Amino acid sequence: MKKGKATNDTKLAIHGGKKAVPQLGPYPTKLGADELLALMDLWEMSPTTHRAVQKLIRGDRKLKGPHLFRYYNPKPSRVALAEKAMAEAIGVQQVLAVNSCTSALVAAMRALGIGAGDEVLVPAYTFFATAATVVASNAIPVIVDVDDSLNMDPKAAEKAITRRTKAIVPVHMRGAPAQMDALLDLAKRKGLPLIEDVAQACGGSFHGKKLGSLGTMGCFSFDYYKIINSGEGGFITTDDEWLYTRAQSWHDTAACWRPNRFGREQREGELFCGENYRMSELQGAVALAQIQKLPRLIEQYRRACAAIRNDIESRPGLSFRRLTDPAGDTGSCLIFFLPDADRTRNVLTALQAEGVPAGGVYDSKVRDWHIFTYWDHILERKSVAADGLPWSAVPAKQLPKYSRDMCPRTLDWLGRSIHIEINPDYSEEDCALIARGINKVLRAYLP
Ligand SMILES: Cc1ncc(COP(=O)(O)O)c(C=O)c1O
Structure with missing residues (x-):
């Protein structure tokens, strides 16, 4: 470098000189048209809409994607x-x-x-x-x-x-x-x-x-x-x-x-x-x-659930799940109990054959992650590492006693329960058909 008086070009910025790199960018985020189109592909659209959207998005050369990291997104995230x-x-x-x-x-x-x-x-x-x-x-x-x-x-x-x-x-x-x-x-x-x-x-x-x-x-x-x-x-x-x-x-x-x-x-x-x-x-x-849709969805669930329940004829041996606050139930599932597990299994098969959206819960032959009897990881006190945690943190004698029959009432209630799945989009006619199917089967099994 030539010696002499520092010009504005050579004078370091820390000494008051001109910045060598006054500004970089702004650059687009790492996301652009390709990513937006990839998202659009997730939605089912008619080929015409798809082509129109493709054209619009591809045509916008300046399209700048969002920051998908919440803390970098220009407000509001x-x-x-x-x-x-x-x-x-x-x-x-x-x-x-x-x-x-x-x-x-x-x-x-x-x-x-x-x-x-x-x-x-x-x-x-x-x-x-x-x-x-x-x-x-x-x-x-x-x-x-x-x-x-x-x-x-x-x-x-x-x-x-x-x-x-x-x-x-x-x-x-x-x-x-x-x-x-x-x-x-x-x-x-x-x-x-x-x-x-x-x-x-x-x-x-x-x-x-x-x-x-x-x-x-x-x-x-x-x-x-x-x-x-x-x-x-x-x-x-x-x-x-x-x-x-x-x-x-x-x-x-x-x-x-x-x-x-x-x-x-x-x-x-x-x-x-x-x-x-x-x-x-x-x-x-x-x-x-989705949160903005929640009130409407809950209203629809409740309407459909109530319509089906109101149409189910009362029969000896039929009882409904106890609701701790009926007004607070979301209505996303209607559950009733039958007198014994054998009949429940038969009724479930008959309901499904009728096309009723019914599910049962406890069947000892079907593994189901919602019932404690299948939680081998816990019942057998499994550990991810050789340290044996969390079980090793407590003297063995003081650990809870796990067994597949430790909660018999849970198995009894679940084994006698039928779950009717509610869809918030059921029409009045759908609800009437489902109730009709349930009544048809229950009349045969709970005469
Ligand atoms: C009662 C209950 N708790 C926790 C979870 C776990 O939820 P996620 O899948 O969001 O981790 C589920 C999911 O099925 C659930 O039903």
Whole structure:
């Protein structure tokens, strides 16, 4: 370099010279027309619409895709909007979007400080994830019988509490609220947090309060099978800001995207190593659209469910699932019981032959992840590593005694239950046909 007086070109910017690189970009995000077209391909469209959309999108050379990472999206982030919509729909102060209800359950338990040596009560009838996430949190699931509501029996729950119990996790199975008054009373008397598993009952309520707003925390699933979905996805609801903060930390790899992300912890317990359960903007956009549809969908479910139920003739030996709050049932499933398991199996086969959308639950020959008898991973105390956790954290004698006949009432109720799947799009005529099919079969089997 030539010696001499530094010109504006040579003078370093740190000494007041001109910046060598005044500006870069702006560049498009990493997503553009190809990605949008890939998304459009997911929707079923007529070939004409498809061609028209293709032409429009391909023709737009400046098309700039969105940031699908929630924290980079120019506001408003779809995930943040979905959280806000969920807070309004459920009636809670804090909502955290995650990528599944399984994640939501683990994050909720971690937020509550549940870990090795702790016990958590879960019902014997629920999707396996409710129990598996207790183990994933290094704690021990204690499996509790359900009653004729097919939800956790509060009396059985009380009996299952030990000095190790750290939480109660009732599940609002098949769209209907658990016995929340008795369970909340139990939780209060014992000083225990209550996590509602609302995976199957989004939009339901208990005596006027939305499910997911009654307990300490609520966990929702937005996977494909649920009342509303974003393919995969989940939400945590709570009124407790501190629990929200801790769940946010857990869901976000060592708390790296928390509000003051590079700051030291403001309060002991805010920072710890977590996982990555973040929801993407793709899921957030779909979840938001689905949450906005929720009131209408619930109304349709309830209408169809009531229409079918009202048309079913009463017969000796026929009883309906006990609803802890009929007005709060989502109506996504209509369940009735028959006097014995043999007849239930025959009635189920006959209903299916008639074309009625009926399912049964307990058949010892059919493996079903919703019934504790098939939870080999827990019954046989399996562990992912040689450390034997979570079972090794407690002296063997103090572990719960698991067996395939430990919750006989659950098996009895499930073995005698018939589940009629409700579709929110059933017309009046569909409902009448289904009720007619049910009456035809029940007349033959319950004369
Ligand atoms: C009661 C219950 N809890 C938890 C889950 C787990 O939900 P996800 O698939 O979103 O992890 C499910 C899913 O079927 C469920 O039914």
